[in-house]
Amino acid sequence: MPSIKMTVNGKEVSGEVEGRTLLVQFIRDHLGLTGTHVGCDTSQCGACTVHVNGRAVKSCSLLAAHADGADVQTIEGLADGDTLHPMQEAFRQHHALQCGFCTPGMVMSAIGIVNDNPEPSETEIREALEGNICRCTGYHNIVEAIGAAAKEMKA
Amino acid sequence: MYDFEYQRATSVEDATAKYGAAEDARFLAGGMTLVPVLKQRLDQPSDVVDLGDLDDMRGISEEGGAIVIKAMTTHHDVNTSDLVNNKIPALAALAGTIGDQMVRNRGTIGGSLANNDPAASYPSAVLALNATIKTNAREISADDFFTGMFDTALDEGELILAVSFPIPEESGYKHFPNPASRFPIVGSFVAKSSDGVRVAITGAGPCAFRVTEFEDALSGGFDPDAIRDIKVSDDGLNTDIHASAEYRAHLINVMTRRAMGE
Numbered sequence: 001m002p003s004i005k006m007t008v009n010g011k012e013v014s015g016e017v018e019g020r021t022l023l024v025q026f027i028r029d030h031l032g033l034t035g036t037h038v039g040c041d042t043s044q045c046g047a048c049t050v051h052v053n054g055r056a057v058k059s060c061s062l063l064a065a066h067a068d069g070a071d072v073q074t075i076e077g078l079a080d081g082d083t084l085h086p087m088q089e090a091f092r093q094h095h096a097l098q099c100g101f102c103t104p105g106m107v108m109s110a111i112g113i114v115n116d117n118p119e120p121s122e123t124e125i126r127e128a129l130e131g132n133i134c135r136c137t138g139y140h141n142i143v144e145a146i147g148a149a150a151k152e153m154k155a
Numbered sequence: 156m157y158d159f160e161y162q163r164a165t166s167v168e169d170a171t172a173k174y175g176a177a178e179d180a181r182f183l184a185g186g187m188t189l190v191p192v193l194k195q196r197l198d199q200p201s202d203v204v205d206l207g208d209l210d211d212m213r214g215i216s217e218e219g220g221a222i223v224i225k226a227m228t229t230h231h232d233v234n235t236s237d238l239v240n241n242k243i244p245a246l247a248a249l250a251g252t253i254g255d256q257m258v259r260n261r262g263t264i265g266g267s268l269a270n271n272d273p274a275a276s277y278p279s280a281v282l283a284l285n286a287t288i289k290t291n292a293r294e295i296s297a298d299d300f301f302t303g304m305f306d307t308a309l310d311e312g313e314l315i316l317a318v319s320f321p322i323p324e325e326s327g328y329k330h331f332p333n334p335a336s337r338f339p340i341v342g343s344f345v346a347k348s349s350d351g352v353r354v355a356i357t358g359a360g361p362c363a364f365r366v367t368e369f370e371d372a373l374s375g376g377f378d379p380d381a382i383r384d385i386k387v388s389d390d391g392l393n394t395d396i397h398a399s400a401e402y403r404a405h406l407i408n409v410m411t412r413r414a415m416g417e
Contacts, residue, residue: 002161018158019158019159019160019161019203020156020157020158020159020161020193022190041194042191042194043187043190043191043258046255046257049257055231055260055261056256056257056260057257057260057261058257058258058261061186061187061190061191061261062186062190062261063161063183063186063190063203063205065161065163065205066183066186066205066207068163109256109257112256112257112260113256116235116256128256130255130256130337131254131255131256131257131258132255
């Protein structure tokens with residue numbers, strides 16, 4: 001059984017996992033960080049998106065052992081105390097969620113989009129969201145929130 | 156997913172040694188195909204040898220008129236590389252059409268080529284640009300590499316180290332995406348160099364293939380009109396719920412003309 005160590009939301013964590021343990025299982029079941037969701041479990045919906053070494057990835061398609069030594073950020077690591085991350089705040093202000101299931105993945109993915117492209121156009125946001133599926137909102141408010149957050153993050 | 160022995164390679168030699176010592180191993184590159192395959196229990200290896208630590212298998216350089224992309228370079232890195240964007244912009248653009256943001260952050264060129272999915276985008280670029288695949292054992296020319304559906308010229312345990320793409324005078328890539336998965340239903344890569352024109356198609360057959368009728372016609376003049384009336388045979392092309400062989404044959408012509416900027 002691989003024994004793994006990584007930094008999750010700035011904290012050193014470790015654990016014993018099976019070779020087949022997925023990163024999302026380690027995050028949810030071993031660390032109890034259940035903000036990262038498993039939607040489709042087939043690497044299509046993006047609900048499980050986290051950042052590994054600063055890049056957005058689908059944690060249901062990564063082995064936990066593969067992330068040994070990595071720096072991982074989940075939705076729980078975004079807010080600073082009671083102050084939401086600008087992307088979270090923009091999702092709140094623009095009502096960019098209904099049931100909220102896809103939201104953690106949307107927010108993590110959206111931050112990846114803005115990190116790569118600080119001034120995304122509406123079209124670029126829509127194209128870049130290809131790996132995230134929302135079944136409630138029709139995406140309209142999500143796209144607005146990401147555009148607004150991009151301006152806020154740049155300021 | 157069935158369990159397996161997880162091993163982490165410390166060097167190329169270590170990776171092949173671990174692979175060789177195991178009963179039935181798989182190399183793990185970005186895992187964007189292998190992990191979903193394991194989750195669906197479509198494969199049951201005894202060992203998975205992770206190449207993730209091999210930093211000297213990542214990187215892009217220019218060497219003697221060619222762009223050399225090491226095997227563990229991600230699609231994102233190819234898509235955003237200044238060098239690739241300057242020298243072979245169609246290749247950089249192609250990498251940006253693969254999967255989505257999260258897949259491009261993990262998926263690698265070496266993994267994609269070794270897997271040889273019939274709808275993978277990279278094989279069309281490798282074939283059309285007449286690239287050379289460098290492995291830990293030898294160099295394989297693009298024309299010899301893709302041997303069938305999910306099948307390549309790689310021997311058991313042979314590892315792709317890099318792909319060398321000769322810089323063309325001109326090139327272009329266009330695909331018709333499946334509306335749901337965004338995989339190419341048909342993709343066409345066209346490259347013009349001093350050796351002539353090469354046209355390679357992905358998504359339409361069991362693996363990427365060249366269209367010599369187009370190549371011959373375009374060698375006389377690099378103009379989409381030269382191929383407009385050439386009908387490609389649908390013999391042996393894929394038929395599925397997304398597109399018939401006949402429709403794919405039609406798309407081969409259309410996508411090739413669009414790849415040329417039409």
